[in-house]
Amino acid sequence: MEEIRIFAPATIANVSCGFDILGLCLDTVGDEMVVRKVKEKGIKITKIIGQDLPFETLNNVAGVAGLALLENIDIDIDFGFEIEIYKNIKPGSGIGSSAASSAGAVFAINELLGKPFSANELIFFAMQGEKLASGSAHADNVAPALLGGFTLVRSYDPLEVIKIDSPSELYATVIHPQIEVKTADARSVLKQQVSLNKMVVQMGNLGGLISGLYTSNYDLISRSLHDEIIEPDRSILIPEFNEVKTSAIAAGALGAGISGSGPSIFALCKGEASAQKVAEAMSLVYKNVGIDYDVHVSKINQQGIRILKDIKKTIENIGD
Amino acid sequence: MEEIRIFAPATIANVSCGFDILGLCLDTVGDEMVVRKVKEKGIKITKIIGQDLPFETLNNVAGVAGLALLENIDIDIDFGFEIEIYKNIKPGSGIGSSAASSAGAVFAINELLGKPFSANELIFFAMQGEKLASGSAHADNVAPALLGGFTLVRSYDPLEVIKIDSPSELYATVIHPQIEVKTADARSVLKQQVSLNKMVVQMGNLGGLISGLYTSNYDLISRSLHDEIIEPDRSILIPEFNEVKTSAIAAGALGAGISGSGPSIFALCKGEASAQKVAEAMSLVYKNVGIDYDVHVSKINQQGIRILKDIKKTIENIGD
Numbered sequence: 001m002e003e004i005r006i007f008a009p010a011t012i013a014n015v016s017c018g019f020d021i022l023g024l025c026l027d028t029v030g031d032e033m034v035v036r037k038v039k040e041k042g043i044k045i046t047k048i049i050g051q052d053l054p055f056e057t058l059n060n061v062a063g064v065a066g067l068a069l070l071e072n073i074d075i076d077i078d079f080g081f082e083i084e085i086y087k088n089i090k091p092g093s094g095i096g097s098s099a100a101s102s103a104g105a106v107f108a109i110n111e112l113l114g115k116p117f118s119a120n121e122l123i124f125f126a127m128q129g130e131k132l133a134s135g136s137a138h139a140d141n142v143a144p145a146l147l148g149g150f151t152l153v154r155s156y157d158p159l160e161v162i163k164i165d166s167p168s169e170l171y172a173t174v175i176h177p178q179i180e181v182k183t184a185d186a187r188s189v190l191k192q193q194v195s196l197n198k199m200v201v202q203m204g205n206l207g208g209l210i211s212g213l214y215t216s217n218y219d220l221i222s223r224s225l226h227d228e229i230i231e232p233d234r235s236i237l238i239p240e241f242n243e244v245k246t247s248a249i250a251a252g253a254l255g256a257g258i259s260g261s262g263p264s265i266f267a268l269c270k271g272e273a274s275a276q277k278v279a280e281a282m283s284l285v286y287k288n289v290g291i292d293y294d295v296h297v298s299k300i301n302q303q304g305i306r307i308l309k310d311i312k313k314t315i316e317n318i319g320d
Numbered sequence: 321m322e323e324i325r326i327f328a329p330a331t332i333a334n335v336s337c338g339f340d341i342l343g344l345c346l347d348t349v350g351d352e353m354v355v356r357k358v359k360e361k362g363i364k365i366t367k368i369i370g371q372d373l374p375f376e377t378l379n380n381v382a383g384v385a386g387l388a389l390l391e392n393i394d395i396d397i398d399f400g401f402e403i404e405i406y407k408n409i410k411p412g413s414g415i416g417s418s419a420a421s422s423a424g425a426v427f428a429i430n431e432l433l434g435k436p437f438s439a440n441e442l443i444f445f446a447m448q449g450e451k452l453a454s455g456s457a458h459a460d461n462v463a464p465a466l467l468g469g470f471t472l473v474r475s476y477d478p479l480e481v482i483k484i485d486s487p488s489e490l491y492a493t494v495i496h497p498q499i500e501v502k503t504a505d506a507r508s509v510l511k512q513q514v515s516l517n518k519m520v521v522q523m524g525n526l527g528g529l530i531s532g533l534y535t536s537n538y539d540l541i542s543r544s545l546h547d548e549i550i551e552p553d554r555s556i557l558i559p560e561f562n563e564v565k566t567s568a569i570a571a572g573a574l575g576a577g578i579s580g581s582g583p584s585i586f587a588l589c590k591g592e593a594s595a596q597k598v599a600e601a602m603s604l605v606y607k608n609v610g611i612d613y614d615v616h617v618s619k620i621n622q623q624g625i626r627i628l629k630d631i632k633k634t635i636e637n638i639g640d
Binding site: 018019020021022152153154155156160162164190191192193194195196197199200201202203204205206207208210211214215220223224229 | 549
C-alpha cells in the first residue's frame with residue numbers, strides 16, 4: 001500500500017463525570033486525511049483544506065504525532081510520508097479536532113508500514129500531538145478516536161486504555177457555539193484541589209455510568225451523568241450553557257455536559273429520534289440569542305478511525 | 321413467622337480505590353442473630369454473646385437501625401421485637417462489625433413484618449446504626465451485607481446502591497491484627513482536600529476495577545487495586561501494613577489494601593487455593609513480629625444476609 005485515505009472522527013472527552021479519563025467516538029462528524037509514502041524521509045504536511053493550520057511538521061499535531069511514531073520504529077526506512085488534511089472539525093470546538101489529526105496521522109502511517117504498532121501504542125504517539133495542541137499529553141480524545149466506542153484511560157503511567165461496552169441505542173448530540181475556548185484557557189480555570197466529599201460524589205457517578213454502560217441501563221446512565229467538579233468552573237466560559245443543558249434534558253436527553261474543554265455541549269440520548277429532538281431543543285437556545293452554531297447527531301462509533309476505500313474521491317463541502 | 325435466625329456477614333468497604341462507595345460481602349465470617357416478636361412494643365436487646373456491647377436500644381447499632389425501620393412503617397403494630405446477637409465479628413476490626421448488626425436487625429425485622437421494605441430501603445435504615453457507631457451514616461458496609469456481592473453507592477443523596485457483577489472465582493483474604501482502630505480516629509487522619517491529579521488517578525483505577533469485575537478480567541482488577549488517596553494516610557495506623565500488603569501480593573494476591581477504616585487488611589485473589597496461600601503469607605508477617613491476628617478466607621458472598629433454618633441450634637464457639 002502506497003497511500004491511504006481515512007476518516008478521522010470527532011470525539012467527546014470527559015463525558016461529565018470522567019474528567020481526563022473517559023471519552024467516546026462520534027460517527028457523523030470527522031476529518032478526512034490522505035497519507036502517502038514519498039521518497040523524502042520524515043513527514044511533510046502538503047495540504048490543509050477547510051481550516052487555517054500550520055504546515056510546519058513540528059508545529060502541526062499530525063506531524064508531531066507521526067514523528068513520535070517514526071522515532072519508535074525498530075527498522076530503518078528509506079522513505080517518508082506526506083499528509084493531506086481535509087478538516088471538518090473546527091479547532092477549539094471541544095470535539096477533538098487536534099485528536100482527530102494526531103490519531104489519524106499515526107493510524108494511517110501505521111497502516112502504510114504494515115501495522116507494526118498496536119492501537120494502544122498508537123494512542124501514546126497520538127498523545128504527543130495533543131501535547132503540542134494543549135500543553136498536556138491527554139489521551140481522552142485520541143483513545144476513542146483510535147479504539148472507537150467508549151474508552152477509559154485506566155492509567156497514564158503506564159498508559160493503559162480500556163474499551164467499555166456501551167448499549168447499541170446510545171446516541172450523542174453535540175452542539176458547537178461559534179466561539180473559541182482554547183484548551184489551555186479551559187484548564188486554567190480549574191481548581192487544583194478537590195474536596196474529599198465532592199470526589200466521593202464524582203466517583204459514585206463514574207462508577208454508576210460505567211455500570212450503566214455495561215448493563216445497558218439507560219436510567220442509571222442518566223442518573224450518573226453529573227459533574228460536580230469541573231463543569232461548575234468551566235461552564236462559565238460557555239454562552240447559555242445552563243439553558244442549553246436544561247433544554248436538552250427537558251427534550252429527553254439522558255444527560256448533558258461540556259464536551260471536552262468546551263465550548264461544545266454534548267447530550268447522550270436513547271435512540272436517534274430522541275437525539276434529533278434534543279438537537280432541535282439545543283439549537284433553539286442559540287437561535288433565540290443569535291449565536292451561530294453547528295450541531296451533530298451521531299451514534300456511538302464503535303470502530304473509530306476507518307479506511308475509506310475510494311482514494312480518488314473528490315472531497316467536497318469541506319470547511320463550510 | 322414469630323422468630324427468625326440469620327447469618328449477618330462481615331464486609332469489606334472501600335476496596336482500595338472506592339472510598340466510601342465500594343464494598344463486598346464475605347461468606348465465612350459473620351454474626352448470628354435471633355430476632356423474635358414480643359408483646360412489648362419497641363426493640364429490646366436481650367442477649368449479646370461474644371463481645372461486650374451496650375444493651376440499651378438507643379446505644380446499640382442494631383437497636384437504632386431497627387427503630388429507624390419501625391418509625392417508617394405505615395401501619396400501627398401492637399407488638400415489638402427482641403434481639404439476640406451472637407457476635408463473631410470484633411468491633412473495630414474494619415470488617416463491618418456494626419454494619420452486620422445494623423443490617424441484620426433491619427433484615428430480620430423486615431422478614432418478621434412480611435417484607436414491607438425493599439433491600440434498598442433497608443440500607444437506609446441500617447445506615448442509622450452506622451451513624452451511631454462512627455458518626456457518619458455510610459452505606460459501604462451495610463449495602464454489601466444486605467445485597468451481597470460487590471456494591472457501589474452511586475449516590476448518597478438520594479441514596480442509590482447498585483450491585484456490580486463480579487467473577488465467580490474471586491476470593492477475599494482478610495487479616496485482623498488484634499489492635500483496635502476506631503472508625504472515627506481513622507477518619508480524622510484523612511485530608512479533606514485532594515489534588516485534581518490524584519483524583520484522576522483514583523478515578524481511572526475505580527473505572528478499571530468496575531470494568532474488570534464486569535468482564536471477569538483478573539489482570540485488570542489487579543492493576544486497578546490501588547488507592548492513591550486514603551491508604552497513604554491511614555496505613556500508618558496499622559502495624560506492618562506495608563509488609564503484609566507486599567507479602568500478599570508476592571504470594572499471588574491480585575491486590576491488597578485496608579479493609580474499611582482498618583486495622584484489617586484485605587487481599588483479593590483468583591481462586592481459593594491462592595487465597596489460602598495469601599492468608600499464610602499475611603499471617604507469617606504478624607507471627608514473626610508477635611502480633612496476634614485473626615485471618616479469614618472467603619468467596620464473595622453473592623446473597624448477603626441469609627436466614628438460618630434451625631432456630632433452635634445451639635450457637636457454639638462464639639467469640640473465641
